[in-house]
Amino acid sequence: MKISILKPLSLLVGLVAMLGPMLAFADDPVPNKGDTAWMLTSTALVLLMSVPALGLFYGGLVRSKNMLSVLMQVFVGFSLITVLWCVYGYSFAFTAGNPFFGSTDRLFLNGVFDAVKGTFALGATFSKATPMYEIVFVAFQATFAAITCCLILGSIVERIKFSAVLLFLVIWFTFSYIPVAHMVWFWSGPDAYTDAASADTNNALAGLIWQWGALDFAGGTVVHINAGVAGLVGAFVLGKRLGLGKESMPPHSLVMTMIGASLLWFGWFGFNAGSALEANGSASLAFMNTYLATACAVLSWTFAEWIFKGKPSMLGAASGAVAGLVAITPAAGNVGIPGAFVIGLVVGPLCLWGCTGLKKLIGADDSLDVFGVHALGGIFGALITGVFNDPALGGPGLVTDWTMNPPTVGYPGEMAQLIIQAKAVGLVFVWTAVVAFIAFYIVKLTIGLRVPEEQEREGLDISSHGERAYTD
């Protein structure tokens, strides 16, 4: 509003009088409606990534006799984690506690909505004086927790008991997802940083890996390394599918897999660009990087396969898309366009090797290559984020001082940031491996992990769920 055009003094006085009540709100900012709309949309997009996208992507890769079991594991697993998230997951992940776990403040989402006053609790974004409704953040993060747990299932399909899936997910979610999310992502928000003393206080309240200064825009460590390593551990503990290497086990519908991969790409815009928590430049950068790196990875996987394996396959293109999406996840808003090009072009051949050469070296029946795509792509993405964050390489840099307004942006140097990223990767790798191993063994020793041999041969659709996906 241009006050200069209001020449008569009386009008000016009147305007100031009108502004009076508005100025009273200056210390008490409210969430921006555009931001809120974007975050609600993003949340729904991330939900789409699990149901149906991940279900179809995984489901198409198994034999038709196990199709419904995969869809059920994803569908019910997603719902289970969503419920647990609202009961205790959010509270332990995203409230102040110690560097590993939060507190009980938000059990059952207590306090996010005051029914008497009709007011909503506000949470932080990455900009000062720009709050968001905490309840939106709860929902957005719920979809992350739930899809991360579902990603693990790809390693253990076609042989695991349904009850074992559920029990494992409860244990792993509680002791790996929650603390890793807290370690990587919990902090007090920019408004808490007002001076040097408050910076020290609030840094001490943040999660351990956040304190280290590791960059993870949308979940390279929290989601992909966390799930990918847990999946591999599961494949080891569970053992190989009957007949692996002797009988042919081709994917029963690469059409479903292509639809699933495409919907993952679509939903991933909510996942990555939504992780900016605002509808702003950072979200736009994350959006473009998510788009571009994925397209690069489709090409790089396809051409690598064409050159080294003989034919460019649909499964390869779909896998390349997912590998690109995984690798750009920690980088999304943390690198510039050059980073997106490099990440996409490198991760395709890298994950192709992860699903072929590396898989043979490891020797486990990681059935749908959760480790080869998610863990390997996640590790690569998490590390390279530290490099391409450099403004000299087109990256946006990182905030070095949140007490300033606007916060000071700088860059600590390639090696310095790479070491921080590597520490984060290492800790999450070990943490999830240990938790997954214990969790799978608890399930194995209590209710058992695998279905009986004859049920595995018959297929889990009939033997575990009493229905079949297709009638002949």
Add this chain to the structure above:
Amino acid sequence: MKLITAVIKPFKLEDVRQALAEAGVQGLTVTEVKGFGRQKGHTELYRGAEYTVDFVPKTKIEAAVPDSLLDQAVEAIISAAGTGSIGDGKVFVFDLVHAVRIRTGETGDAAL
């Protein structure tokens, strides 16, 4: 009476049906089958997993004919199903000892 069993390339079925009809064959039974002969299968590659598909999809046709029609029928199949390339299939001929038309109870050549 003779029973002719032929295994042919699936896309040749319509040609063979037409040729047999022109030769005077009154009926035909068709089955989709898989098998192998000198034509090799192919390999499929899914990420790291390579599967050799040994059995090639084929179509099996069966026709019962009077002895008088045998040579024309076999000739019709050979000319209609042939492409000159490996995997064209085979024709087998068996003696047929008995045949009955269920509706009328006719037997022998009359049932064909």
